[in-house]
Amino acid sequence: MPRVSNRGRCQKLPQKSCEEIEAMLGLSELKNTKVYQEAFTEGKQQGLEEGKQKTQLEAIPKMIQLGLSLEAIAQVLDLPVEVVEQVAQQLQK
Secondary structure, eight states: OOOOOHHHHHTTGGGSOHHHHHHHHTHHHHHTSHHHHHHHHHHHHHHHHHHHHHHHHHHHHHHHHTTOOHHHHHHHHTOOHHHHHHHHHHHHO
16 A cells, blocks of 8 residues: 655645645534533633733833833832842843
8 A cells, every 4th residue: 555645635635625635624512522622622712921020021121211120110010029120130231
């Protein structure tokens, strides 16, 4: 029996719609499971948290340039003062 390479199999996928690929792989049933829903929700929440933290950390240098104290920045961003101090120290390097 001849072997079909992954490349040969993958070349067929662009001709398929997302729905057809999902049906082939049984993903639609998987998406309806409780485990998938919980993992999806957890992943989404984690992404939102990481995005919020990134935004907060990016705001610190701007707030320092505006002349706000590190304590005020920590209070406004609801961060520990130590985190704001670490970012401020990194700016000085």
